[in-house]
Amino acid sequence: MTTDGTPRWLSDSERASWVRFAAVVELLPGVLDSQLQRDDGLTHFDYFTLAMLSEAPDRTLRMTALAARTNATLPRLSRVVSRLEEQGLVARSPCAEDRRATNATLTAAGWSAVQAAAPGHVATVRESVIDALTPDQVTQLGEISSAILGRLDPSGRLFARES
Secondary structure, eight states, rough: OOSSOOOOOHHHHHHHHHHHHHHHHHHHHHHHHHHHHHSSSSOOHHHHHHHHTTTTTEEEEEEHHHHHHTTTTHHHHHHHHHHHHHTSSSSEEEOOOOTTSEEEEOOHHHHHHHHHHHHHHHHHHHHHHHGOOOOHHHHHHHHHHHHHHHHHHOOSGGGGGTT
């Protein structure tokens, strides 16, 4: 809105860019989910959760830290971790440093699942995003994403802001 309360409409070029970006936001999750479901029986969020645990020290994170790394709310993450726990991919335990907190740990089966899924997932990311861009555009994509994340996550709570 402007100072007089009228909307700041998008210019033609801004609108065209927005429509293309909105299409990417809508289409990309389905592409990632389809490949992972077909090849590994995982959703993209399942894989991302397992991957974030695989990169953590001792493959363990507090649930709150895992939520930040996966850009998820605790209730959503808890439901996913419960499902992954039922599949034997993740184990939950009380946090030794703070008994009020819960840790999630990647199990040996979870590590195997990440290792099995990673090559296909990376190939899909390359094919769908990275290889469509020049190296300069990949850098720009990172800068653009950081700028947008700065607006969407001004407190810097999400792990993606650190990457």
